[in-house]
Amino acid sequence: MGTFFGSSIGKKFVMSISGLFLVVFLIVHLAINLLLLVPDGGETFNAAANFMALPAIKFGLQPVLALGFIVHIIYAAIITLQNNKARGSAKYASGNKTKDVMWASKNMFVLGATVFAFLAVHIYQFFVPLQITHSAPELASGGHDTYTLVANALTCIPTVVFYVIGSLGLALHLTHGFWSAFQTVGASNNIWRKRWTVIGTVFAWVVGLAFSAIAIAMYFIGSCGGCN
Amino acid sequence: MGNNISLTLKVWRQNDAQDKGRYESYKLEAVSVDSSFLEMMDILNEQLVNEGKEPVAFDHDCREGICGMCSLYINGRPHGPDDDVTTCQLHMRKFKDGETITIEPWRSAGFPVIKDLIVNRNAFDTIIAAGGYTSVSTGGVPDANALPISKIDADEAMDAASCIGCGACVATCKNGSAMLFVSAKVSHLALLPQGKVEAARRAKNMVAKMDELGFGNCTNTGACEVECPKGVSISNIARLNREFLSAKFKD
Missing domain, CATH: 3.10.20.30 (Beta-grasp domain)
Structure with missing residues (x-):
């Protein structure tokens, strides 16, 4: 009969749960990012950022988060490969003109790859200097001055544009991913599918636009020092 | 003319x-x-x-x-x-x-x-043979109200049963997934008391057969529902997911 994780619904279940877990992470991340906009020279934001670097979180939660990303990405790759195989090598000469199918739903792997490319640069820009090489600026009171690191990074227009593209890619990914996660675990019917879709669409654009707005706001708040 | x-x-x-x-x-x-x-x-x-x-x-x-x-x-x-x-x-x-x-x-x-425009759709019959039936004869048409079934369940079961197994869902799906077909066949039985008895076994066996035959994994694009000549809803897919997951978790 096959194993649970080998079955198509089992694999989709893993995608759904890991996806919803990453949604929770996004909410925490966005909440902390919003503190960047508190007009106190970054004091509140730094306090929150240094809290997230405490050993309990660094060694307790971070591996779980990393696992969430890795599982989501690996299963996405497996599912996409299997689906391409199931579609078959022969393509339709007349294409696919089925109406009313959301573009994002057919391009989740491409959108996921966009988010992944963003994630790689994002980790290199912030996570590495903050938590691995510790080359980020220090605060007099101890801990890193994450605010200055962020503010400096976002004085550069290409970086701001890159962050906005990453955020919008994430938004599109979520417009399908959010309701789809509930459909996959079976928490859906004709009424709830509409509700999840509305909630998911609102959530996706709030998250995507808020991250974008913060990046743009930081550019204008910043010292306009340009790229360095 | x-x-x-x-x-x-x-x-x-x-x-x-x-x-x-x-x-x-x-x-x-x-x-x-x-x-x-x-x-x-x-x-x-x-x-x-x-x-x-x-x-x-x-x-x-x-x-x-x-x-x-x-x-x-x-x-x-x-x-x-x-x-x-x-x-x-x-x-x-x-x-x-x-x-x-x-x-x-x-x-x-x-x-x-x-040959030409004809494809082999035996895979659908094989999936049905894996569990898309009730094992015992349920007899003729029962007396009205002898076996109370809510109007909602009866309607949903009938809508799911309208699947004619044509394969349009698989043909349009970017993943070559047969989930709409399998979910319709699981749903129309799972919603009724006669079919409920074997619901867990049916969901597991039919999904296993579907996977074995090389159909893809559903990614909820909804193209199947649009192209289904009978308008079978993807809410059936959510029901199949529910039936399958709860059956597996009980094991």
């Missing part, structure tokens, strides 16, 4: 399962807009036979939209440009004079081409 159109047909021709296959173009003059798509195919075949050529092989049976036999991927859509109909219920009034119509077989790893 001003209601005739002339057409160019670009049809997939393939001698057998091993043949590489190719498109061939045919011209048809004076096709009545009142004829159905399959009648148009009959006219084409008559023309081919009169020219001493091999007629185009295509599936068809009842020609009243209830058997699920006719297939055909027409101009980018399973069952062609009309909504909620099978190919036999598609009429030539949906096409313009002088139009080129591309006619292809269902394409999917689970549905290999046998």
